[in-house]
Amino acid sequence: MTSVRHARVPARSTHNPSPPAPRRWIWLAAWPVTAVFVLSNAATPLYGLWQREIGFSRGVLTVVFACYIAGLIASLLVSGVLSDRIGRKPVLLPALALALLACGIFATADSVAALIAARLLTGIAVGAAVSAGMAAVTDVAGPDRTRLAALLASCAMVLGAGLGPLLSGVLSELAPAPTVTVFAVEAALLVSALVVAVRMPLRRPDRAQAPASWIRIPSVPRANRRQLALGIAVFAPGITATSFVLSLGPSLLSSLLGTESRMVAGAMAFVMFLAATAVQFAVRALRIRSVLLAGATSTALAMLALIAAVRTESPALLITAAILAGAGQGAGQLGGLTLLNSTIPARRLAEANSALNMGGYLPAGALPVAAGYLSDAVGLSTGATVFAVLLTALAALGAVTVLRVPAE
Template identity: 45%
Template sequence: MARPSWIAASVFLVFAASNAPAPLYVVWQREMGFPPSTVSLIFVSYIVGSVVALVFGGRASDRFGRRAVLLPALGLAIVACLVFATARTPLWLETGRFFIGLASGAFGAAGSAAIADAFGPGRGGRAALYASAAPVAGSAVGPLLSGVLADVAPAPTRLVFLVLIVPLAAAVIPLTAVGGRPAGVGGRWVQLPSIPREIAGTVVLAMAVAGSPFALAGLFISLGPALIADLLGNDSRTLAGAVSFVVFGAGASAQFLVRRMSIYRVAVVGLTVSALAAVLIAVAVGAASVPVIVVAAIAAGLGQSLAQLAGLTLARGYAPAGRTAEVVSMVWLAGYATVGSGILGLGFLADGIGLRPATYAFCGFFLACVCGAGVAVVRRRPVVEALEADTH
């Protein structure tokens, strides 16, 4: 059995690769000459790949074992890096994003379940922490590395992907030690994930908690660089990567700071900070302020990370035996569906009315969604408080 830390490191690498393109969208946009809506379509290609992997990957992982899903997904991540490094048209970028979406979706579901398996019974809180922090940390480091290399090294749209291929290939070694098929799990592997009826309300609540904050954080790895370049007047790829790093770096750090808080408090704090992030993004765009957008990025990262931790812990804690990955997939699916539809809508709205007013509409809509999720958490407080964030 592989160590949980090695599995988490593999998840980290895949998510680093999945978000490395973020600071490069503006570069590709200028080289290839496409509008904001195409940036949204490229990003949504990633979401589509992630959704496909979540729909089938979680069930396949429960049916055939974690290794049978994770190793092919790792191969797709390497192929995606090669596609990005040789991209010539938006279609290449969409293809690369689709492949890396498949990989990250598979690692989001099967990787989380593999970490839980490696920790074993009675350590669900720590497993949730690793499973939630690893993708967030990878999402932070990938854009920062990409942005810095784009500003200081040759081949700005190629080098980062060639660099990432090396550790991704090395990750094959620990993943071969991941446990095989879970005992006693059968059934068809090509099957849509579903919510067990007895925990439907709790899983829907987990999906609502994790969903809208995901969209606010996702803004910074999709159209965020365009906001910084066009509305704030700063064309630095390092700054764009640093803002993405702040989003996810703040989130990864926050998860270790709330280890002893109840999941109810984690959810409430995460949603409250996400609401603040929506307001700050709108203020930053209106004032054309880089400092405010950095503060907004910190708030978005904190809120998304804490809400994700709460949602994953709820889903995993109430999942029936043998259906952990399937139930976790539903929470990831809610997050990806929310961010995908939100960013796609923002891109096409920006084509029609401009990026600034479109961003105001985006922030207002998701502020309302976050507040609605907060009301739901308060109303179902006893259910949420039944799970403690026991991560020590």
């Protein structure tokens, strides 16, 4: 039985890996992931603006958010296996092009249908980024730097996710034509990511070692299922918590602070993902078991703070909940990616990344939508409380799952 503390590292030569690249390329390889994730949450501070201009409920808002999850999951069904079969670039480059198309639709959106289309395309691009993009970082890093690759890929994801709403909130308040300006800036970032992706030093995989089927539910080798399950058990509650803050956090802020400021909403999301980034650097030297337990504990504490925030109408507690939620996602994500990077053969790594993210994003899409419609029916405070109680239980279950696996 492979322990959580010391994961065995198998030989990774079956993927015909690239020779070691200069260290700067490990950092550069993470930029396309960051750029796509900037787009993933750039719309968050703008939902209030669109709600006023177009007119839709909190329930519809969470459906728009969930369409992103639907596109992401559909992408994960294909992009991981496809990337392992034909290479990282042939998957990553079209994904960046789709992200650019989504920017154009967001910039001119004047209906719920347009928002849904833009979110769907964004989800498809993000699905490719978390499978092919993150695997590309590991491929560029080489077999001797897998832990560094996991750290950079994970931080690229959460840092981009935090920069998106911050840039969007600031630009939409201070610049003319808010939506056009926000997504024009994001398009420029994506173009730079395309340049990096084209020049990335990667080899194509050995097709003789590629998976037989093109579309399937992402999985891992039988020997690695325990590592995948442990990662999902902690990562899923963490990313579900941050998804709730992204989708309904601005509504809660408006209720508690009486403000519609997009900068405030964007700043809260940025602080949440800044915490997700910082915690990964803080715990990177810990044993994986400790990292996962820290993630589960942070998510549970975040939900307790959320309950207290809505019951006492405290903005400070809401910000605390967001910070703890970010820490929970960051630690759970880092622990899960590190387990996969250190144990999965490179020829299955993108598919393994897809499996981890699918396990996380399924509840991250479903539960906030349920909370949104429940909030429409019984009130935002009650809906948020029910959501928080359920997620606290899931986070506790994740901690118990980790504790049940032998440490040695």
